[in-house]
Amino acid sequence: MRSPKKKRKLPKTLSQVRTTMMNELDKISELPGHIMDQILSRLPIKDAVRTSILSRKWRYKWSSVPQLVFDDQCTSTGGVPIQTIIDKVLLLHTGPIQKFMLSHQGMCASSDIDHWILHLCRVSVNEIILDIWQGQYYKIPTSLFKCQDLIHLELYRCLVKIPSTFEGFKILESLDLQVVELSPDELEALISRCPLLKRLTLRGLDGIKQINVEVGNLEWLEVEGALQDVAFGVMNRLKSVKIDFSDNIGDKCGPGDANSTNLHKLFQNLPKIETLEFENYSLKYLAIGNVPQTPPNDLIHLKYLFSCIDFNSTEEILTVMCLIRSSPKLKHVDFRPQNRAKDQQTSTIGTMADFWEDHRASCLEQVQVISMDGFSGSEPELEFIKFLLTSSPNLQKMTIRPESTSGEGKLLRELLRSRRASTQAEVIFI
Template identity: 45%
Template sequence: MDNMKQREPPKVPSCVGMEVDKISNLPEHIIDNILSSLPLRDAVRTSILSSKWRFKWVTLPHLVFENQSVLISAQDQTIIKNKLVSVIDHVLLLHTGPIYRFKLSHRDLQGVSDVDRWILFLSRGFVKEFILEIWKGHRYKLPSSMYSFQKLIHLELFNCLLKPPYTFNGFKSLKSLDLQHITMDQGAFEDMVSNCPLLERLTLMNFDGFTHLKIHAPNLVFFDVGGVFEEVDFHDTINLAIVSIGLYSNTGSDRNMAFGCTGNLIKFFANLPRIQRLEVQNFFLKYLAAGGVPVKLPTPCIVLTFLSIRVNFNDMEEDLAALCLLRSCPNLQELELFVSSCILCTVATCPCFSLMECF
């Protein structure tokens, strides 16, 4: 036993030259993608991982402040508001580099003056996507600095009042515009849309300020609207392919038109030669029937493959308008037909009912 050699401990491989923290040495754009996929609060928490991670979050190009990303444990509304303002101020103060996407949508956010300050700060940068949703209080009036975002590609506003300055010439790079629960003057709205030459997607819901909806957008491809409008006019919209329209009231749809004037149905489709999908909701079919309904449209909708309509079978004008649409879509592949509940009951109890007989 005395002659036995003492057992040597196992050799530990040398770590010299090896990367201990591989994540911290990833390319910057990959780290940005990792941080961008996290809620903002978790992205900020990565600053405690190591000295290398301490300030990585301050270069995030996408800033999202919403309920999931900014959790505030308090009951008093004043405390919640003050903490929310403090969090946003802190992030913007420490942030370095460009901000390309900014979203502010918190259930406890009200139209506070601090929003004016944040928008002014962002207007000096390169924001391409801006989303603002005011969930409480009166409609928030956008400051004049909002209209200087000339790099914008996507703009989304909820519960806001828009009064562009007379010097406003539109958003020249804007491709997508989503306005919901908005108050705006008709002239200002028409100028904004027509002065966005690259606009491709337009969503309008619950507008106040005017009832005559006039759209002039030569590059528009997608259009979705719901609200109380007496007239809907398209001008120079030959690229429109997807349209969804719902009127929440039939005000103006029964208005008598002058003898010899073109009916709404023909006027509506005159600027939609490339329509592929069409959804006609609520009272809009009644609007289309005003002014007379032809047996077929003068120019058939040859590329329209999807049609969704809501019709009242007790209204002869709506029935004729629906028939005209079906006869004018020779390549239709999908049809959604919605009828009122009373009509459904009648149909369900009639063993001889056939959809083909109606159309």
């Protein structure tokens, strides 16, 4: 027979309660320093600083927190300006700084930021994020280019001038420039002087119409803006590319040689691509020139393809088909209709119907999953979906997200009656 469980004795006085609480607190205080840093780093900086009132042992524990994040959570009930808070934190901080992030909506470009960056360049800092939400662009001081321990750099609404003495960020692995003003030569100089760069994001760069990228170690790339041309050097490690020509390029760009194509130019040096995403007018850019049957090299590693597409454009459809046929490992394909004028939509239906009839014998054996987002139910879109159903013998699932629910039932019935090359293909409307 088990002995009765002993009841825990509860403290009877306020003094005993306080002692019990302090004993529990001391257990946390005795944790290893790196674990304490992890705990404090997960708190907003204002809460981390408040731990200084817990006890004498905790008074300066926050001062060695390696991640300093000053965002909209960093506010003061006493109305203390964000600049004053940052000044005091940096003044009292000890040890290396892994991350310094300034992303406060009340923060404008000012000389205060110059002082903080000067301080950072004198200590070991691995990551700097500067998001200037309002006012004029912030001009990056030359002191930032002396931060040789940087692994990640992210700038938003900044003006960048590369100093002549800048020799590069030798260990930088990630660079993110969004709504940044700099010249094409400065952009190329900055990228080329980061030999270990693995991730690169370029979005909305003022005045940049052409982008040339060649970084031997690059693995992930996102390029977005009012661009006219993109060129890639030899990048044998690049696995993921997202391109977004945000403006209608019209006839403003493209190869001068009639025998050349943007498709050939883009893929001649990208042998290991696994993921491709073409937003807005990017596919229109690729379709400029005589669309070939295949790219210069088969995309033997490509597994995922996303594309905005004008289903009235024979050139864009041929370009997508070229990419799919040249990708033996491609399993998942996503499409989003690119909006065009309604009067254009009715002018090419006859031509597109002939096109689909000519390509009925095409076979897309490798494709297993297809998604269509923003499906409007136009005849060219419907013909395209029917073509995919009849040309994909190993298709497992097709997901369609209509632009509206109007007429959804009729479209679904028509697709369910369509012939399918795959007996296991499932068509889902969401």
